[in-house]
Amino acid sequence: MIAHVNFKSGVPVYLQIVQQVKAAAASGSLRTGDALPSVRVLAEELRINRNTAARAYAELEAEGVIETRQGAGCFLKANGTSPLRKAVRSERLAEELDAVIIQAHHLQISDTELTALLAERLEAFRERQGLNGSSRP
Amino acid sequence: MIAHVNFKSGVPVYLQIVQQVKAAAASGSLRTGDALPSVRVLAEELRINRNTAARAYAELEAEGVIETRQGAGCFLKANGTSPLRKAVRSERLAEELDAVIIQAHHLQISDTELTALLAERLEAFRERQGLNGSSRP
Amino acid sequence: MIAHVNFKSGVPVYLQIVQQVKAAAASGSLRTGDALPSVRVLAEELRINRNTAARAYAELEAEGVIETRQGAGCFLKANGTSPLRKAVRSERLAEELDAVIIQAHHLQISDTELTALLAERLEAFRERQGLNGSSRP
Amino acid sequence: MIAHVNFKSGVPVYLQIVQQVKAAAASGSLRTGDALPSVRVLAEELRINRNTAARAYAELEAEGVIETRQGAGCFLKANGTSPLRKAVRSERLAEELDAVIIQAHHLQISDTELTALLAERLEAFRERQGLNGSSRP
DNA sequence: GTGGTCTAGACCACC
């Protein structure tokens, strides 16, 4: 099961799938060249419409995460292929960071603590990557 | 700045506001009796429609988080729950940071760059705060 | 009437719309800030489904040609905002040029003639731009 | 190289081939009795499925453009139409160039860059031709 | 009124 959707979260279903596939790709549990479940299979597993599943994959292709080949299926692309300008990429990330900063402020977590937390999560992320990278049947 | 909305996250704007006010209340950064910005002011600050701001407040009132007193404004009600423990608050932020890290990976932004970007955005946030008035006494 | 679709060409309808809006924007007959017909109106005019019209607009937004504001409509963005890397942009254009070169070869048009033809069409394009730029009610 | 396909244009690949063979026949670059590459070879050259190549040839045969002789291959039939006049051929190319110019505009590629890119792709094309065998005797 | 999402079901192009 590649993803699990929550119909009540308010987040569009197709975006939930996009985020989860991205997470799987980033953490290494999906690897370059791996085939993703077909649109029909994914739709059945998640009990969503085929169009919704297709839309998620279309979005992933537009972002350069996967490659879809007519009649063959969808495959994870090698990382390092983001077609966006560096400035645009930084800007997008900055927006997300701003949201986190506001949230930290609301949760009364200091700048120092937030910075430390980021370092900690980064380390955890790299460790997870290492595990997925070495053990594969 | 009581909230920060992301128009492209897929999460309805009014829900983003609701969640952030709740987070602020839960962590103690907003306290019983505190006044919230008026619908008009909030709409202006966030550059959203007044209807949207009103809807967020309506939702918060329906959930018993705030209380609107005619002609006086909106105020935070006693919530009955003790402020969240620090560990819980960190955990919430960690989840958001994990999402940012995944995004950074796909945007091909290195750990170093991400850390630098956080520092930069933190500084910008503090500067904005300084301009908009001083903190709680 | 912003576009006209040909159902028999084999080219997806939503792509035909995308191309025509791009052409209108490039030639100056649509200008920065101009509102495009609403999804519903466009769908009615072209006698296509509302979803198809929406998809065309979504594609145009993804390419940075228009901006869509929830509840307000779609508006032409200022040019000079392509979010793609220069290398990616050149590559895409190169692919299209390759197709033209093959076609020229089939039509037995020499390299020199093709180059001259490009210069001629570029001049014609700039002239059309000039006309649209100056005369507007 | 008898054709060049664009997988992302939205036009079915088999139709792209049909159109290009027709163009070559109309302009005289393919002449009555000329042999076309076998389905197998064409599929390899264009990196498409053999079924797709076969379909293109089937379509061309149905339209009476080519003739397949069992065991010998495919050959261009007499088409009865005189080769197109140069003006007509230029006009066809001009349409394609106009589309490229519009695309270049949105990709923010200047006239100078576009012209240079054409020269570069022309050179690459000639080089490929040289490698793949000499021209018609 | 605007655009966004989802479902259902159909047909096509391609492997």
Added chain:
DNA sequence: GTGGTCTAGACCACG
């Protein structure tokens, strides 16, 4: 079998 497109019609978020 695969993904891509289109239609029809519904509901939601937003101005």
